[in-house]
Amino acid sequence: MMKTQPEKKGVKKDHSTSTKKQRTVSRHEGFHFFRGPGESTGKVATTLSEFSKHIGTIDVRAINFHFHRRDFEKWIRDTLEESILATRLAKIRKETHGEQLRTQINQLVKRRLDDLTI
Numbered sequence: 001m002m003k004t005q006p007e008k009k010g011v012k013k014d015h016s017t018s019t020k021k022q023r024t025v026s027r028h029e030g031f032h033f034f035r036g037p038g039e040s041t042g043k044v045a046t047t048l049s050e051f052s053k054h055i056g057t058i059d060v061r062a063i064n065f066h067f068h069r070r071d072f073e074k075w076i077r078d079t080l081e082e083s084i085l086a087t088r089l090a091k092i093r094k095e096t097h098g099e100q101l102r103t104q105i106n107q108l109v110k111r112r113l114d115d116l117t118i
Helices: 048-057 060-068 071-078 083-090 098-116
Strands: 031-036 039-045
Touching: 031 048, 031 060, 031 071, 039 048, 048 098, 060 071, 060 098, 071 083, 083 098
Parallel strands: none
Antiparallel strands: 031 039
16 A cells, blocks of 8 residues: 655645646647737747746737737647636736736746646
């Protein structure tokens, strides 16, 4: 009989993350960053880690453009199948923009990546 560690009191475990791995998608399914309609940055994310890396360095106009169209939320939920993170992103106030928006998105994505490595 295998012994398991008891769960610590007061610590909620997110069971959806305990066996979940970061999903990788094809370049075609990846997130293609644009500054505006028809203005590609040339950057594509195929994993949540790549998405995080690009969010940290991409032109802030691309962040504003995609966030206000809910593109990040949709791609993360529908393509990466990360409903937890998509829900968290949806809670960012819609009037948030610029570097403050970049920071909030990056914090949420990094927290989710940390959850996935547990």
